[in-house]
Amino acid sequence: MLKDYYLEALEETQKSLQKGKQIWLTNASFLKEGNNSITLAFPSKMYLTNFNNFCKSELQSKIDSLTGSHIDIETIIGEADFSSVEEDDKKEVEEEEIQRKNSYLNPIYTFENFIPCENTNFAYNAAKAIAMNPGINYNPCLIYGGVGLGKTHLLQSVGNYIEKENPKKKVIYVTAETFTNDFINSLQQKNASSFRIKYRKADVLLIDDIHFLQEKISTQEELFHTFNDLYEANKQIIFTCDRPISELKGFTDRLKSRFTRGLNLNLTAPDYETRVAILKKKCEAQNVRIFDSVISYMAENIKTNVRDLEGSLTTLIAYSKLIKTNITLEIAQEQLKNLISAPMASEQDISISTIVKEVASYYNVEISEIKGKKRTAIIKDARNLAIYLTRKITQYSTTEIGNYFDRDHSTITHSIDKVDQERKQNSDIAAALDSLENTIKSKSK
Numbered sequence: 001m002l003k004d005y006y007l008e009a010l011e012e013t014q015k016s017l018q019k020g021k022q023i024w025l026t027n028a029s030f031l032k033e034g035n036n037s038i039t040l041a042f043p044s045k046m047y048l049t050n051f052n053n054f055c056k057s058e059l060q061s062k063i064d065s066l067t068g069s070h071i072d073i074e075t076i077i078g079e080a081d082f083s084s085v086e087e088d089d090k091k092e093v094e095e096e097e098i099q100r101k102n103s104y105l106n107p108i109y110t111f112e113n114f115i116p117c118e119n120t121n122f123a124y125n126a127a128k129a130i131a132m133n134p135g136i137n138y139n140p141c142l143i144y145g146g147v148g149l150g151k152t153h154l155l156q157s158v159g160n161y162i163e164k165e166n167p168k169k170k171v172i173y174v175t176a177e178t179f180t181n182d183f184i185n186s187l188q189q190k191n192a193s194s195f196r197i198k199y200r201k202a203d204v205l206l207i208d209d210i211h212f213l214q215e216k217i218s219t220q221e222e223l224f225h226t227f228n229d230l231y232e233a234n235k236q237i238i239f240t241c242d243r244p245i246s247e248l249k250g251f252t253d254r255l256k257s258r259f260t261r262g263l264n265l266n267l268t269a270p271d272y273e274t275r276v277a278i279l280k281k282k283c284e285a286q287n288v289r290i291f292d293s294v295i296s297y298m299a300e301n302i303k304t305n306v307r308d309l310e311g312s313l314t315t316l317i318a319y320s321k322l323i324k325t326n327i328t329l330e331i332a333q334e335q336l337k338n339l340i341s342a343p344m345a346s347e348q349d350i351s352i353s354t355i356v357k358e359v360a361s362y363y364n365v366e367i368s369e370i371k372g373k374k375r376t377a378i379i380k381d382a383r384n385l386a387i388y389l390t391r392k393i394t395q396y397s398t399t400e401i402g403n404y405f406d407r408d409h410s411t412i413t414h415s416i417d418k419v420d421q422e423r424k425q426n427s428d429i430a431a432a433l434d435s436l437e438n439t440i441k442s443k444s445k
């Protein structure tokens with residue numbers, strides 16, 4: 001009796017599952033039923049894990065609604081005849097799984113979740129066209145623009161789309177930093193060939209933040225050869241960069257010319273309407289409701305980039321959950337006042353040099369040491385803190401901060417994240433940071 005309901009629920013669930021995910025359900029075998037339970041058997045742990053991850057909740061809600069009561073779905077490995085699950089089939093599925101895990105794509109970054117505006121429509125549509133026909137029309141492709149404007153999101157959307165629609169294609173997503181580290185490791189382990197095989201086997205190679213490769217000539221050389229191999233084999237290559245290629249320093253001309261050879265897409269800050277749409281979409285995704293007046297207030301005042309918009313939204317949502325209250329316009333104004341009232345870089349009173357001076361005196365080190373290359377613990381701490389405070393209390397972008405401290409963008413974000421993390425974990429550090437921030441602000445008046 002329950003088996004009939006199960007079969008009906010199975011059919012409906014299969015229709016609603018994403019392409020490629022049905023296999024985890026079709027290979028489940030109905031073993032037995034109890035009063036309010038059914039038992040399904042699976043050929044292996046991998047099938048069971050994927051059933052739990054991708055199919056179980058859907059199947060559960062279908063079967064519960066068909067029977068009108070809650071049915072326990074019990075699961076077991078083996079104990080049924082799985083000879084119909086061909087060995088090849090298993091192997092193929094395993095390979096696809098391994099590939100999915102190795103591509104390191106964040107499933108949140110999809111075209112559906114990206115809201116283009118007039119300025120970014122071209123980039124959005126071009127990226128979609130690439131995803132539909134990788135390696136054909138726009139190869140290579142470079143996506144560039146300032147921080148937090150969606151470069152990684154768009155890049156990974158291409159990867160996620162291809163993985164979903166074309167699971168046999170091998171997609172590799174890496175940051176330029178990971179690419180560099182992989183390369184260095186391969187040299188240390190005298191295993192350059194496995195590095196080459198890994199990257200040159202890609203059907204789609206997505207490399208994020210190539211500005212990280214500035215001055216790293218050997219890695220650039222390796223990337224150049226990887227590029228040529230893939231390009232000649234019509235494999236799709238996409239890069240992101242925080243600035244136009246012409247502004248990259250310490251790059252070989254031949255690699256620069258490879259980057260610019262294909263399609264160059266520029267991402268710019270979203271307009272007001274898009275900022276509103278992005279905020280609404282993020283609220284929807286998190287299942288929270290925020291008054292339109294608050295959304296308008298945020299969109300009117302936070303124009304820098306989408307990451308800042310998201311950050312403000314996270315602040316408000318956290319506040320609303322913690323205090324258990326709806327976010328009114330007054331609460332939003334109060335909670336976001338530091339962010340919103342901060343003047344733009346060009347008109348701000350607080351300069352980076354004031355911050356560095358105060359931090360240097362706080363740590364009793366020289367200003368030149370903070371900006372220099374020394375890596376003793378105390379100087380590193382002072383440098384990280386100066387970078388963090390600059391980001392926190394001025395409107396300078398991470399790229400501008402990087403230029404000042406002569407560090408690349410990922411080093412700057414790493415410093416900011418590190419101090420942020422320490423601040424969260426240690427109330428003494430939080431208090432010291434607050435006091436230093438107040439000193440800097442009062443001295444800048």
Ligand SMILES: Nc1ncnc2c1ncn2[C@@H]1O[C@H](COP(=O)(O)OP(=O)(O)OP(=O)(O)O)[C@@H](O)[C@H]1O
Pocket residue numbers: 113114115116145146147148149150151152153154242270278306307310
């Ligand atoms: N147009 C957009 N629609 C929806 N979300 C967006 C959009 N642009 C950016 N975001 C979101 O903003 C956040 C920052 O985007 P992302 O990390 O892609 O920026 P980025 O340009 O790669 O920044 P960085 O140079 O710092 O690496 C992400 O959470 C992303 O989902």
